[in-house]
Amino acid sequence: MTEDIQKYSLFIKNSKFFFGRILKRDSKTRNVELELNNQKKTICKIKDLILEVSLANSSTTNNNIELSDLWSDLSNKTQIISTNEFINFALNKYEISNYFDLDNLIEKLNIDYTFFKILNSESIYINSKEVVEKINLKKISKINNQNLNKEFINKLKNKSKIDHIKYSSQYDNIKKFFGGKKQYDKKFINRINEELNLNNNSFIYFLKDNNYFSMEQIIAMKFNLENTFLYNFNLSEINKINPAEISAFTVDDENTKDYDDAISIKFHDDYVLISVHITNFSNLIDYMSEPEIFARNNMQTIYSPYGNYNLYSDEIIEQISLIKNNIKDVISIVFKVDKEYKILSYELKKNRILIEENYSYTNFEYLIKKNQNFQFLKSFTDYHRSKRLINADFAEFNNDISLFLDADQKLQIKVSNLESHKVISELMILANSYTADFMQLNNIFSIYRKQDESANLIVDSIESDNPFKFFRNVSPIKVSTDNGPHCGLGVDNYIQFTSPIRRYHDSIIMRQLNSFLDCKDIFFSKEDLDNILKSTNSKLEISKNKSKNVYKFCALKYLLDNCKYETDVHVYSVLKNDYIIYLSELNIFDLVSKNQFKKIYKINDKISIKYDFIDLFNLNIRNIEEIL
Structure with a gap:
């Protein structure tokens, strides 16, 4: 039976390989339209073409393609290799003759940077043994952390006691999230809120009510306050002999x-x-x-x-x-x-x-x-x-x-x-x-x-x-x-x-x-x-x-705890697009857009308002309407 042989092209774009059949060529822009294996299409530059190869469109694949093997063969020879030489070496090593095997290799190269790094369309960098070991340790750590994330969320679901030392990374992420730090794991926090059906307010109450954090600790996290003293300090001896005067x-x-x-x-x-x-x-x-x-x-x-x-x-x-x-x-x-x-x-x-x-x-x-x-x-x-x-x-x-x-x-x-x-x-x-x-x-x-x-x-x-x-x-x-x-x-x-x-x-x-x-x-x-x-x-x-x-x-939490969604306020200041309003009962100010009110107000005016959300996280009252 004759195999279906087709011509395929391999490009590099944005430090990634793109492999498929060329559908169109544009001589003016020197671009090509490439059809990938998932039937998606992408545009590549002709100058980024690495090679063209004729391969069988066979479903029989070689499951033994491992980047670690390829790296072992190449790492002792050179540190930088031309892209053409690299691909041809891989084709020969794994005796790749069909589309699916080469696509499998390309997919692994695109998602795994442990062994190789694409420098440009002409060169591939071969990572050293030390770099490979370091990356592997990071991968293991990432997998372990993902498993710990899953365990941690399950414990939250079951309201179980959680070991602070074992789950220190998860606790640190919660602290960073409350503190507004950019480096927290957003996926982890989002997953907690999704799986426990929480928003930022209810997350605060959940952590407090189930004794994962006290409110004092939550406030410390939220506002980056120190409530632990790491120093070990002995005061000078107090003179206890002299009497009080x-x-x-x-x-x-x-x-x-x-x-x-x-x-x-x-x-x-x-x-x-x-x-x-x-x-x-x-x-x-x-x-x-x-x-x-x-x-x-x-x-x-x-x-x-x-x-x-x-x-x-x-x-x-x-x-x-x-x-x-x-x-x-x-x-x-x-x-x-x-x-x-x-x-x-x-x-x-x-x-x-x-x-x-x-x-x-x-x-x-x-x-x-x-x-x-x-x-x-x-x-x-x-x-x-x-x-x-x-x-x-x-x-x-x-x-x-x-x-x-x-x-x-x-x-x-x-x-x-x-x-x-x-x-x-x-x-x-x-x-x-x-x-x-x-x-x-x-x-x-x-x-x-x-x-x-x-x-x-x-x-x-x-x-x-x-x-x-x-x-x-x-x-x-x-x-x-x-x-x-x-x-x-x-x-x-x-x-x-x-x-x-x-x-x-x-x-x-x-x-x-x-x-x-x-x-x-x-x-x-x-x-x-x-x-x-x-x-x-x-x-x-x-x-x-x-x-x-x-x-x-704390003032907003008082409103939230007491389900107070209506109050009287006074206008402290009139800005171009906003009012600064004052809640005298609690001595707090807030900012509200003029668009949220039907009437026009001046300073000192009293406004009866209602609102449907008290945002502890961003420290404001939202969806304000006047009561006319």
């Missing part, structure tokens, strides 16, 4: 562990001493030690209802925090006050204090009404607030809105409008402003916060269930080593040093003051501080953005 108390949130500041009040016949004490760990944690560098890289503590992302490890915080029944080293700002609440004098000194109590704001609110000392403290801060506000751009700010977990671990809203907040806030402003004056008068280089007068300030008061104000045309805060007025607060000089556990720059000022109060010497020169600001300003901005995003994530 004064007793004090703290006032903070219920769940606080990082107590930076404490207060004491002592009455004398003709005056009262009111002291603000700031923890001083200058001699416990060395500058540029591992914990200090970690704090420098993260700049500020970021708070969430599910757990905080601190500047220091829990072990260190326990040692430096002003915790009840402990004696701690502090820097004290002591105000000598007359019975009319006027400050007669003040001094800064190093102290050792005994913390008698850690009050919550709620407890302290109650005690203000019962305790004469605390009543005096409230009257003192009221007096100085009213004096300060005469020169301040801002008479008051919006109430602080935060989120917390109730006893059932559900998110709840907390509005901070207690008198106790105002008392502590004003004491911190006094401490910071008087310390700034002290540093300026004593030529101690510092990190100052200035704010020019907001000459064109607009304050719009919005009456609603949650009354608030919009502040526009506010002068920016300037942070530098040059002192100057802070017009927003109405003070001549201002620094922030009352939270050295929570804010990195505060700890720098703490070290500077500690050195000066010890020996009238400075720890940092002006150039040192300028360099610190230069190297940390961008880190601080990144940290602030992370903090805002963590809060917005």
